[in-house]
Structure formats: C-alpha cells, structure tokens
Amino acid sequence: MAGDRLHRILTVVSTGGEPWSSTRLCRACPELVGVSGAGIMLMSGDVPRGSLAASDDVSHLIEDLQYTMGEGPCVDAYQQDRVVIEPDLADPAAPRWLAFTPRALRAGVRAIFGFPLRVGAVRLGALNMYRNAPGLLSDDQHADALVVAEVTARWVLEMQSGAPSRTLARELEIGADFHFSVHNAAGMVSVQEGISVTEALIRLRAFAFSQDRLLADVANGVIARRLRLG
Amino acid sequence: MTREADVVRSLVEMADTLVDDYDVVDLLTGLTNRCVTLLGASAAGVMLASPSGGLRLIASSSEAMRLLELFELQAQEGPCLDAFRTGEKVEHDNFEAGASRWPVFAATAIRSGFRSGLALPLRLRDAKLGALNLLSVAREPIPEADLVVARAFADLAALSIVQHRASVEAQRLNEQLSGALSSRVVIEQAKGVISERAEVNLADAFSRLRTFARQRNLRLTDVAQAAIDGTLDPRAWTTPGPGPSR
Numbered sequence: 001m002a003g004d005r006l007h008r009i010l011t012v013v014s015t016g017g018e019p020w021s022s023t024r025l026c027r028a029c030p031e032l033v034g035v036s037g038a039g040i041m042l043m044s045g046d047v048p049r050g051s052l053a054a055s056d057d058v059s060h061l062i063e064d065l066q067y068t069m070g071e072g073p074c075v076d077a078y079q080q081d082r083v084v085i086e087p088d089l090a091d092p093a094a095p096r097w098l099a100f101t102p103r104a105l106r107a108g109v110r111a112i113f114g115f116p117l118r119v120g121a122v123r124l125g126a127l128n129m130y131r132n133a134p135g136l137l138s139d140d141q142h143a144d145a146l147v148v149a150e151v152t153a154r155w156v157l158e159m160q161s162g163a164p165s166r167t168l169a170r171e172l173e174i175g176a177d178f179h180f181s182v183h184n185a186a187g188m189v190s191v192q193e194g195i196s197v198t199e200a201l202i203r204l205r206a207f208a209f210s211q212d213r214l215l216a217d218v219a220n221g222v223i224a225r226r227l228r229l230g
Numbered sequence: 231m232t233r234e235a236d237v238v239r240s241l242v243e244m245a246d247t248l249v250d251d252y253d254v255v256d257l258l259t260g261l262t263n264r265c266v267t268l269l270g271a272s273a274a275g276v277m278l279a280s281p282s283g284g285l286r287l288i289a290s291s292s293e294a295m296r297l298l299e300l301f302e303l304q305a306q307e308g309p310c311l312d313a314f315r316t317g318e319k320v321e322h323d324n325f326e327a328g329a330s331r332w333p334v335f336a337a338t339a340i341r342s343g344f345r346s347g348l349a350l351p352l353r354l355r356d357a358k359l360g361a362l363n364l365l366s367v368a369r370e371p372i373p374e375a376d377l378v379v380a381r382a383f384a385d386l387a388a389l390s391i392v393q394h395r396a397s398v399e400a401q402r403l404n405e406q407l408s409g410a411l412s413s414r415v416v417i418e419q420a421k422g423v424i425s426e427r428a429e430v431n432l433a434d435a436f437s438r439l440r441t442f443a444r445q446r447n448l449r450l451t452d453v454a455q456a457a458i459d460g461t462l463d464p465r466a467w468t469t470p471g472p473g474p475s476r
Contacts, residue, residue, distance in 0.1 A: 044408035120397035122404045157403045168410040178416040187422020197419045
C-alpha cells in the first residue's frame, strides 16, 4: 500500500536525526530502492536548471552530463512527463542518448532511471537513479521510487513556500548547484565575442562537447581567464 | 444499465478526473447535472465560500435566471448558508409549510416553482468549504438511498475543491521558484558582462552592478538585464562605485 511505502520512506530518511535535506533524500535511495545512487535535477522551460542534490560523485556527474549535453534520462522524464527506464546502457540496441550514454558508461553507470518530479499538473524536474549493474527495478522498487519522487517534489515546493517572492528559498540554494559560473562565463564570452548571452551559452556548450569536457569546467577556465573561445 | 451502476460509474468518472489537471467548475457543473439525472432533484447548485467568507454560486444544473436568483439569495439566508455555517446537513424542508426558517428564500423558491429542498455541507475534515443544494418541485423528501449518493457527491466535490486549491498553490510556488532562478541567472550573466567590460573580478562586478542600481533606485534584475542587452552605456561599468568592494 502507498501509505506503508510512504511510512517506510519517511522513516529511512528521518533516521539519524539530522534535519531533512534533498541530499538526505538522495542518500536514502540506495537503501529504499536498491540503486547505486540518486540525484535531483530541477528543470523549467524544458531545460535543466541545475542539480539540487546528489548522493555520490557518479550521480553528480550524471546531472552535470545532462546539463552539459541537454539530454539524458532526467531531460526525457521531464519533457515527456513519464518514467524513463534504461536497464542496460551498454546494450547496443538501445543507444538512447548519443552524447550522454558513452560518457555515463565510462563513469560506471549501467542502468539508469528517470522519474518526473511533479505535484498534480506542476512539473519541477526529475529524480535520477542509477545502478552500476544492468537490470530493471522490481515492481516493488519501482513503486517505492515513485513515492520517493512524490515526496521529493512536495519537499521542494514546501521549501520554496517559505521564501520571500522573487527569491530562491535558502534551503534550495544551499547545496544546490544551479551552475551560476556557467552564466558568469556566458556573460564574459558575450563581450569577448560580441554576441548575445544566449549565443554565448550555445558556444560554451559546443566547446565543452567538442573537447569532451563538462560545461562547468569550461566555464571555470573562462572565468579564470585561462581559456578563450574563438 | 441499473441506476446503481450509473451512480458508481459517475463516482469513478469524477474520481478519475481528480487525478490530473482539471477544471473545477466543469467538474462541479457535471456533479450538479448528475444530481438532477440520477437523484431526481429538479435543480442543484454548489455554493462556495469566497475568501471574504460570503457564499457564491460556482456551479448549477441550469443557467435559468430564476434558479440563479435563488442561489444569490442564499448569500443572506437559505439552506446553503445554514449547511455551510453549521457544517451539518440541512434536512428536507417543505417551503410551503409556512413559518419557514428562511422567509424570503422560501417565498422566492415557491414563486419559481420549487416546493422543497435540502443542503449538504461541503467540508473536508475541519475545513468548511461551501454547500451542495438540491431543490425539488415535489413536496416529498428525497429517498434515503438518494441522500447517501448525494452525500458521496458532496464529499467528492469537497475533495476536488481542496485538490484544486493545492494545485493552484503548487503552480504558484513553481512559478516563483523558476522566476527566482531566472532573475538570479540574469544577474550572474550581467556579472560576467561587467567583469569583462571593466576588467574586474566577478565580486567587483557584482558590487558595481549593485551600486549602479541603488544609486538610481532601480531593480537589480532590471539593471542586470540592461547590462546583458547592452542598452546601458558600457562605460557605466568602468568607473568603480563608491566605497571598497568586497
């Protein structure tokens, strides 16, 4: 029953007595759902806005790759508003994401799942979970993951409900990575190249992609004036 | 199909509607229509409390003026108001019996051809939301079995209203969240623009942006947007603001 699942999930997330956080939610996912790690990606206007939390380095990389490439399980889960299941990324019959897949595989990801974060009709982003071995989630794990996604989505809104208008709730800003440095770099590149900021963002992405680097990495190079595009 | 099957199907249909995005007025109008087709009421309406506390009609089985007027009256007196205030069912009342609890309402109802009616409160736990009103051209009370169904309709209506309000609130919070994030992104981009134009680091760039906005009493986000769009004189950034920057 959904009520029992919810109870179990809240118990696991609350053990240890630390205050609730999105990171705790992610770190509870291996025990709750039997995955290797989890991350929360916030999205709006059809694009990733940033990573709210991740349970481990690989999950963090999964988020960064999706932010850099603009594709992956979270992007699909959010845009298509459905659960995305990829039980074996290495299966050549299923190369779903041309840029994301090889890089995720290299990081040790074998199975990956994206669960939309939604409250009613409101869509907030997606919860990603990965496994370092191929395989589907069991029905039970799948049902648990849906409840975790639901709890996460409500938690995000609950946090934001305390914030003054026009500002981001502190709880959401602390620990979250909204890639502000990428936007700093885009501002700089726009002046350097005499192009719009939007165009500068595209150039930064293209550069990161061609050099097989993460966007945040390229942005930091630009900010430190070690790197110039063009 | 039997009537019971009709009722069950109606309830399931309405419960299904609740799952996704839905129009609460549509749902409540459908519900009032079902009160007429399935429960033998001559007319039905749902009244909801407005934020100021007054009752307003939100859905009715017909748009006939005489019926709308009857509901409007109930902002002052009538079965809806009583059911809403007490949170209890207002029993079948024969308007012609004289010495009605609601003299103005009863007289108007009779003039409009209605002889009896009852009202069920719409409430969820402690929250009183409004009332469902059934009106009849007959004097006889509605059968007990129909009342049970009406009660289920009223509960479902209450649930739909509460869910709708929660969904509107979620929408508002999400817009606020992405709006706040967008403002922040614009500011970060402007910091990059200023940092490059003035050849200062990002912290200094932000301090110049802020000083510029404060001195002219402009919103930070607006100045940041202007910096990105290049609609401000780029030289604005090359002169440092007053005071040491951090």
